[in-house]
Amino acid sequence: MQTPRSRHAIRIGEQLVLLPRGVTIDQWSLEKTRWQNPRIRAFLGCIQLLESVLDSNFAILHCSPERLDEIWAKVQRVSEGIEKELIPLLRAESKVHGLEQARQRAETAAEILLKQTLQPLQQFPSNLPPEGLLELRKSLCTAIGKIYAFLQDAFGDIMTNDPRSRYDADYFLSRRFHRDMEEAEWLYRSVAGLESYVQGLENPRKRKLGGLAALLREGGAFPEPHDWSDTAPFLDELLSVLTPRLKQILTLQGVRFEELEVVDRYASDIPAQCQLLQTLYEVGRDTLDKMADEVGDSWQEQSQNRRDQELFARTVSLRLAENLDRLNQPLQDLSAFVPLWREGISKRRALLFHTPSSDPKPSSNGTPELEGSESDSAQQD
Numbered sequence: 001m002q003t004p005r006s007r008h009a010i011r012i013g014e015q016l017v018l019l020p021r022g023v024t025i026d027q028w029s030l031e032k033t034r035w036q037n038p039r040i041r042a043f044l045g046c047i048q049l050l051e052s053v054l055d056s057n058f059a060i061l062h063c064s065p066e067r068l069d070e071i072w073a074k075v076q077r078v079s080e081g082i083e084k085e086l087i088p089l090l091r092a093e094s095k096v097h098g099l100e101q102a103r104q105r106a107e108t109a110a111e112i113l114l115k116q117t118l119q120p121l122q123q124f125p126s127n128l129p130p131e132g133l134l135e136l137r138k139s140l141c142t143a144i145g146k147i148y149a150f151l152q153d154a155f156g157d158i159m160t161n162d163p164r165s166r167y168d169a170d171y172f173l174s175r176r177f178h179r180d181m182e183e184a185e186w187l188y189r190s191v192a193g194l195e196s197y198v199q200g201l202e203n204p205r206k207r208k209l210g211g212l213a214a215l216l217r218e219g220g221a222f223p224e225p226h227d228w229s230d231t232a233p234f235l236d237e238l239l240s241v242l243t244p245r246l247k248q249i250l251t252l253q254g255v256r257f258e259e260l261e262v263v264d265r266y267a268s269d270i271p272a273q274c275q276l277l278q279t280l281y282e283v284g285r286d287t288l289d290k291m292a293d294e295v296g297d298s299w300q301e302q303s304q305n306r307r308d309q310e311l312f313a314r315t316v317s318l319r320l321a322e323n324l325d326r327l328n329q330p331l332q333d334l335s336a337f338v339p340l341w342r343e344g345i346s347k348r349r350a351l352l353f354h355t356p357s358s359d360p361k362p363s364s365n366g367t368p369e370l371e372g373s374e375s376d377s378a379q380q381d
Contacts, residue, residue: 022095023095023096027095028095028096028163031092031094031095031096034092035089035092035094036094036099036162038089039086039089039090039158040155040158040159040162042081042085042086042089043086043151043154043155043158044155045081046078046081046082046086046147046151047148047151047152047155049074049077049078049081050074050075050078050144050147050148050151051148052074053070053071053074053075053144054144054148054253055067055071056250056251056252056253056254056255057141057145057250057255057256057257057260058250058251058255058260058264059251060137060140060141060144061137061138061141061260065133068133068136068137071140071144072124072136072140075121075140075143075144075147076122076126078147079118079121079122079147082110082113082114082118082147082151083114083118086110087107087110087111087114090103090106090107090110091107096161096162096163098161099158099161099162099163101161102154102157102158102160102161103158105154105157106154106157106158109150109153109154110150110154113146113147113150117142117143117146117147118143118147120139121139121140121143124136124139138257141257141260142257145256145257184254184345186252187249187252187253187254187255187345188342188345188346190248190249190252191249191338191341191342191345192342193245194245194246194249194338195338195339195342197241197242197245198242198331198334198335198338199335201242201331201335202335204234205234205328205331205332205335208230208231208234209231209234209324209325209327209328209331210324210325210328212227212230212231212321212324213320213321213324213325213328214321216317216318216320216321216324217317217318217321219317220313220314220317220318221313221314221317222284222285222288222312222313222316222317223281223317223320225285228281228285232278232281235274235277235278238270238271238274238327238331239271239274239275242270243267243270243271246263246266246267246270247267249263250263250264250267254345259341259344262337263341265330266330266333266334269330270327270330270331270334273323273326273327273330274327276323277320277323277324277327280316280319280320280323281320284312284313284316284320287312287316288309288312288313291305291308291309291312292309
């Protein structure tokens with residue numbers, strides 16, 4: 001019967017940790033010094049540098065030119081670190097099976113990131129003209145999220161499969177984890193609250209916008225003040241409550257760029273339409289009142305004045321109906337989008353609690369169990 005290969009143990013502080021079967025202490029010592037530790041330092045250097053510019057997408061789109069220069073310079077340094085330092089280190093194979101699998105996954109992900117994100121980003125010159133800044137801001141919004149996700153995922157995978165690793169425990173005890181959770185929870189609660197609020201707007205929206213638009217098309221008469229008084233407060237609420245809530249959520253950490261683009265459009269289109277409707281009604285009402293005061297003295301003048309009022313009322317009423325529809329549509333779309341957005345955030349938030357299984361499992365006395373009957377050697381690591 002063939003004797004299984006022995007397992008060697010290394011000592012980390014007071015903890016005895018087993019190396020995988022077939023990996024000697026000399027092999028691990030060489031790999032650790034030449035490849036694994038430099039990989040860890042490269043990952044941490046990039047992560048720490050990028051965390052200093054992890055502004056929200058909204059902040060990146062609206063920050064000062066000086067802050068944009070700082071963000072762009074640090075992203076360039078991270079990009080260079082990944083391409084020239086981290087990727088070459090990821091190409092070195094590992095003797096540890098689990099670590100080798102993690103290395104391969106990280107190398108593949110890094111090559112994809114380099115081709116799809118970093119190289120296009122490198123096409124921007126260091127000194128951009130003012131007209132190119134908006135495109136750079138948009139590119140940074142998408143690139144920073146992708147780079148940070150790669151660094152966190154790949155680093156966590158590699159550290160989980162490092163024989164010495166206690167990465168997961170350290171992460172969950174760290175301030176970074178608590179900050180991630182606080183940001184995820186705050187974003188989730190904010191969007192969930194927005195979902196509830198927008199659902200409450202559905203019935204008023206259908207009645208005060210869609211219903212009024214249909215009446216204006218059918219009757220053609222300009223709405224009287226008592227008719228408009230049902231819609232005016234609804235427009236005021238959209239301006240004073242809904243719009244500030246949308247803009248506040250845009251400033252939170254964790255809003256992805258594609259989500260930011262959608263919500264930012266609602267945050268600009270909805271108040272613009274509200275203000276247009278308010279102005280159109282006020283101008284129409286004032287004009288009709290003036291026309292009613294200037295009826296003329298003769299029968300012909302009075303008859304012409306009535307025809308003018310009817311034509312003007314019909315024209316403005318149709319324009320009001322048009323713009324009520326233009327406001328109604330984004331509100332309806334927002335009502336459909338927010339539940340999907342909240343669900344997506346919920347799934348991303350759940351990933352923070354996912355931890356890969358780790359081994360070896362400690363025995364009842366707190367030291368790793370040694371598999372096999374062979375003697376094991378130990379070395380301080």
